[in-house]
Amino acid sequence: MSHIVIVGAGECGARAAFALREKRFEGGITLIGAEPHLPYERPPLSKDGLAGAEPPKYIAGPERYEEARITVLTGVPVEAIDRRQRAVRLADGRAIHYGRLLLATGARPRALPGAPENSGRIRMLRTHADALAIRRALAPGRKLVIIGGGFIGLELAATARKLGAEVVLIEGLPRVLSRGVPEEIADVVAERHRQEGVEIVCGVRIAAVEADDDGARVLFADGTGRLADLIVVGIGAIPNTGLAEAAGILVENGIAVDERLRTSDPDIYAAGDCCSFPLSLYQGRRVRLEAWRNAQDQGTLAAANLMGANEPVASVPWFWSDQYELTLQIAGLADGAVTTVRRDLTDGAFILFHLDGEGRLIAASGIGPGNAVARDIRLAEMLIAAGSRPDPAALSSPESKLKKLLAA
Amino acid sequence: MSSNWVEVCAADDIDEEDVIRFDHDGRTFAVYRSPDDEYFATDGLCTHEHIHLADGLVMDDIIECPKHNGRFNYKTGQAKGAPVCVNLRTYPVKVEAGSVFIAIS
Numbered sequence: 001m002s003h004i005v006i007v008g009a010g011e012c013g014a015r016a017a018f019a020l021r022e023k024r025f026e027g028g029i030t031l032i033g034a035e036p037h038l039p040y041e042r043p044p045l046s047k048d049g050l051a052g053a054e055p056p057k058y059i060a061g062p063e064r065y066e067e068a069r070i071t072v073l074t075g076v077p078v079e080a081i082d083r084r085q086r087a088v089r090l091a092d093g094r095a096i097h098y099g100r101l102l103l104a105t106g107a108r109p110r111a112l113p114g115a116p117e118n119s120g121r122i123r124m125l126r127t128h129a130d131a132l133a134i135r136r137a138l139a140p141g142r143k144l145v146i147i148g149g150g151f152i153g154l155e156l157a158a159t160a161r162k163l164g165a166e167v168v169l170i171e172g173l174p175r176v177l178s179r180g181v182p183e184e185i186a187d188v189v190a191e192r193h194r195q196e197g198v199e200i201v202c203g204v205r206i207a208a209v210e211a212d213d214d215g216a217r218v219l220f221a222d223g224t225g226r227l228a229d230l231i232v233v234g235i236g237a238i239p240n241t242g243l244a245e246a247a248g249i250l251v252e253n254g255i256a257v258d259e260r261l262r263t264s265d266p267d268i269y270a271a272g273d274c275c276s277f278p279l280s281l282y283q284g285r286r287v288r289l290e291a292w293r294n295a296q297d298q299g300t301l302a303a304a305n306l307m308g309a310n311e312p313v314a315s316v317p318w319f320w321s322d323q324y325e326l327t328l329q330i331a332g333l334a335d336g337a338v339t340t341v342r343r344d345l346t347d348g349a350f351i352l353f354h355l356d357g358e359g360r361l362i363a364a365s366g367i368g369p370g371n372a373v374a375r376d377i378r379l380a381e382m383l384i385a386a387g388s389r390p391d392p393a394a395l396s397s398p399e400s401k402l403k404k405l406l407a408a
Numbered sequence: 409m410s411s412n413w414v415e416v417c418a419a420d421d422i423d424e425e426d427v428i429r430f431d432h433d434g435r436t437f438a439v440y441r442s443p444d445d446e447y448f449a450t451d452g453l454c455t456h457e458h459i460h461l462a463d464g465l466v467m468d469d470i471i472e473c474p475k476h477n478g479r480f481n482y483k484t485g486q487a488k489g490a491p492v493c494v495n496l497r498t499y500p501v502k503v504e505a506g507s508v509f510i511a512i513s
Contacts, residue, residue: 015490022489136463293477296490320475371463374474378465403425 004306005088005096007078008104009033009241011042011274011292014059014297016102016306021068025307029070030096032088035127036079038062043292045131046155047322056128081247083265100267100306103244103255104299107237107273107290112147112209115233121211122231123254125152137230140164145218145228147206149176151321153234154189158323168199168226170218175202180319181339182352185328185367190248194326201226209233237290239274252276254288259312261302269306271298277313281385282333282362293318316381325369331381332333332363349373351379351407353396376402411500411511419447419503427471427482429462432512433447437499438462439508440482442469447501448482449510455494 004020006013009031033039040056041049049057065072066096077091087095109124110224116122123134134156138144142165146153149171157167169176177186205221209231219225239254250256250264254276259271261277272295276288297315304311321328337354344350349368356362364380366373379402383390384408394400416430422441429452430437436452438461454461454473463474471482478492485496500511 018490051424059491064493298491371459374463375465378472378474378477 001244002099003097004029004100004102005098006031006102006104007081007088008106008240008272008274009035009039009072009074010104010106010272010295011039011059012040012102012106012295012299012302013102014350015296016104016271016303017070018060018064018068019300019303020306021070022305024372025303025305027099028131029068030073031065031070032073032076032078032090032096034075035129036075037076037128038065038072040128041292042126045128046125046152050131050135050159052154078243080245081249081268083247083268086267088175088231098267100269102302102306103263103268103270103274104295104302105243105255105270105274106238107239109233110236110238112206112233112235115209115231118212121216121229122209122233124233125156126237134230134232135163138163138165141166142229143227144168145170145226146234147209147218147231147233148234148236149200149202150171150179150234150236151177151319153232154193154323155321156234157193157198158196161193161198167197168201168228169193169207169228170204171202172205173202176200180330180334181328182334182365183300184342184352185365188367189323189326189328196324205268214322236358237273239276240250241274243269244268244274252286256286260305260310261298261313262305269302271295271302279317279333280312281314281316282336285333287317287333289317291317291319314385315320316384318381322344327369327371328365328367328371329373329377330363330365331377332361332384334345334365337362339392341392343376343396343398345372345376345398351376351380351398353390353392355389355392359390359392361390361395379403379406382406413502413509413511416508416510418447419506419508422447422508425466425468427462427464427466429460433435435512436460437510437512438471438482439501439510440466440471442466442483445506447503449499449501450480450482450485450487450496454478454492456492456497461496 046080058315080089144165146169207221208219216228241251244255255270278284319330334354339355341353349372351366354363390405409487425443438452440448451475459475487500
């Protein structure tokens with residue numbers, strides 16, 4: 001195995017590249033990214049990073065790639081995978097041969113049907129360039145309309161308020177964060193935004209989104225609407241599967257991989273936002289996770305398996321979001337829960353533990369100021385991984401230490 | 409190099425296999441009690457982002473950052489892999505008459 005090529009220079013691809021060297025891979029490593037920058041951290045783009053803007057927060061400086069003998073090609077999209085020649089073809093005409101290939105192509109934001117994509121006044125947020133463009137349009141008194149009440153939309157709302165913009169957030173469903181976040185926690189988040197003066201409009205159907213030189217408008221089906229200087233659409237992401245599909249690799253809501261992150265081609269692996277994989281911890285259910293930690297964990301795992309380790313995915317899904325002083329953390333997947341137990345911590349922080357019909361802990365969701373919930377969520381994650389059935393009374397009582405449950 | 413011993417807390421104020429935050433003179437530290445009942449001290453903030461390590465979880469001789477799970481060996485300060493790559497500074501600790509002291513240089 002002389003040469004490993006990684007397509008996609010985001011968190012996952014970069015992590016995989018370094019992990020190969022940490023695991024003493026001696027062959028060549030080429031990391032290829034379409035963006036002009038070295039790999040950078042995306043989570044800050046909707047948070048403080050948006051406010052800070054230039055330059056992006058690099059995952060590693062150029063000297064670390066040099067030391068690790070990782071060839072990084074930036075600003076060059078990959079156009080095709082030639083499986084017969086075992087090579088990727090780049091937009092500039094070069095072909096790069098691989099012994100094994102990792103696809104870490106990520107995801108792109110879902111466009112609002114019928115809305116002009118990335119016009120000056122209608123934007124989406126995924127890249128550093130997107131964040132810069134949004135940052136430039138935000139100033140005290142500017143009107144920002146955000147379409148989509150998920151993590152990206154809500155984090156952007158909080159950041160935009162810090163920058164003094166007036167913010168309206170529009171969600172088509174009856175509440176914000178309906179995907180994967182319990183209502184009790186979503187309510188805390190929504191209330192916090194309202195305190196900061198964000199107008200949250202839920203349960204409306206958007207009839208049209210328009211923009212011209214003078215401004216932008218969102219029109220609702222009931223005839224009302226909102227005016228904006230800038231509209232940002234944050235309604236989810238679509239996995240970048242085009243290269244894999246064109247090469248005849250199996251795709252199933254993402255590049256389909258097995259528990260070892262191997263695609264339908266045994267020499268090609270996929271990891272991070274772009275892939276769907278079976279989670280044995282949840283009865284082999286096929287999921288796709290758009291999350292920073294998943295990108296890291298799978299980058300590391302893919303590196304091991306590219307070198308023949310043959311290890312399965314073992315990590316528990318984990319997400320976090322920062323809005324104002326609040327941090328929300330979720331471990332596990334809560335759907336399928338039949339019982340929820342609440343544990344109240346100090347300063348208004350609380351955690352919800354989600355148990356299935358057999359009393360097994362399958363998820364924990366928490367919110368609070370700073371890192372108030374972090375330690376207990378981390379312990380919950382370990383309890384979930386261990387398949388434990390903790391005593392609900394112990395979970396609900398803040399005096400009983402979760403670490404003791406883990407040892408039990 | 410002159411060291412300055414500063415009293416942190418009573419030895420019993422830190423649980424076994426746990427950590428507390430200690431602020432002194434504009435600086436912040438994390439002070440640990442290991443599962444084998446020894447005491448250690450490091451800088452209080454993760455070297456990846458400015459996050460207080462004392463909100464994190466202690467497991468054996470590892471402290472894990474509460475934000476991004478960066479791990480350090482709190483006995484040596486050694487960074488244990490992504491996303492952290494810069495080691496933590498450590499400080500000498502002593503326990504005298506039931507109190508914990510750290511040497512701040």
